[in-house]
Amino acid sequence: MLDKLDMFIAVAREHHFGRAAVSLGITQPTLSAGIKQxxxxxxxxxxxRGSRYGGLTPEGTRALDWARRITGDARQLREEMRSTRHGLSGQLRIAVIPTALNLVAKLADAVSRKHPKVRFVILSRPSRDILAMLENFEIDAGLSYLDNEPMGRVETEALGQERLVLVCAKTSPFASRTEVDWGELNGQKLALMTPDMQNRRIINQAFMRAGIAPEAQIESNSILALIANVAAGEWITVLPDDIARFLAEGKGLSLVPMSGTEGRESHTVGLVVPQRAPHTPVIEALLAEARRMRGETGAR
Known part of the structure; x- marks a missing residue:
């Protein structure tokens, strides 16, 4: 029955039989026959369903919760048995806010050094999508903000603190400054994250507290795209210091701390996993490395 439950979950996720079949690597007739069985x-x-997917029935909605739980438990059982016999292995699916992609690289490297058979799938996603994907068992863990928006039923481990900096060309009037006030960004050529990203919502709150409402002339869900535009022209952006340093290195860019309370405040980023006990061995290993990293960085 597990393969049929996987088919059902895929259709509910994709809202389309064809896309669900592709995601599972099977034909659409096989999928339809599995759902009917x-x-x-x-x-x-x-x-x-008629000629196309028409949504879940009331019974289907209730069954979906059970299907996710059953397939999750089955996956955990397989991993438990495999780790007992062959050592820790398997795949970790991690969704990460774009500003923490360098942080997940450090975490994955730490786990891989101790458990070389573990494989990783790393996805860049907005914070709200990460929580939904965790709830729907589409991922095993996430890296997201821990203190800015409601988290729901999850277990968390803080990994670091984000502080915002202005990123500009070395020819910019801001480049020689020791700090930049939020109000000074009004009317500037801004390149910022798209509004669905929590980083952008944090920045918008800082603008609002400073009494301004500047418009971004470039918006992107890719931090690399923002840095590329800053390096290519007169654009400026505001990013967390750690990822900004990583991406701006060697590109002739300056990083200037944002001033005032809004600039100096930090935002906690950390590991997020479903609240369940026991965790799979792979998730336990991930949590252990997150705790070790927290001890090294002093994250709250």
């Missing part, structure tokens, strides 16, 4: 086994219709 699952419905026959359970004795209820799970999905409204």
């Amino acid at each position: 699952l419905e026959d086994q359970l004795g209820v219709q799970l999905i409204f």
Whole structure:
């Protein structure tokens, strides 16, 4: 039945039989037959469908929660048995806010050094998507902000503190400054993250507290794109200091701390995993390395 539950979860996730089949690497007729067999086994219709996907039935909505739990438990059982016999192995699916991609690299490296058979799938996603993906068992863990928006039923480990800096060309009037006030960015050529990113919402709050509402002339969900535009022209951006230093190195750019309370405040970034016990061995290893990194950085 597990393969049929995987099919059902894929259809519910994709809202489309064709895309669900592609995601599972099977044909659409095989998928449709599997869903029909699952419905026959359970004795209820799970999905409204005619010529296309029509959504979940009330029974399907309830069954989806069970399907996610059952497949999650089955995956955990497989990992437990495999680690007992062959050592820690398997795949870790981690979704990460763009500003923490360098941080997840350090975490993955630490886990890999101790457990070389563990494989990683790392996805760049907004913070709200990360929480939804965790709840839907689409990922095993996430790296996100811990103290700015509601987290829900998750377990967290702080990894570091983000502080915002202005990133500009060395020819910019801001480049020689020791600090820049938020109010000074009004009317500047700004390149910022898209509004769906929590980093942008943090920046917008800082602008609001400073009494300004500047418009970004470039918006992107890619930090690399923002840095590239700053390096290519007269644009400026505001990013967390750690990722800014990593991406700006060797590009002739200056990093200037933002001043005032809004500039000096920090935002905690950390590991987020589902709140369940026991965790799979791979998740336990991930948590252990996160705690070690927290001890080294002194993150709260």
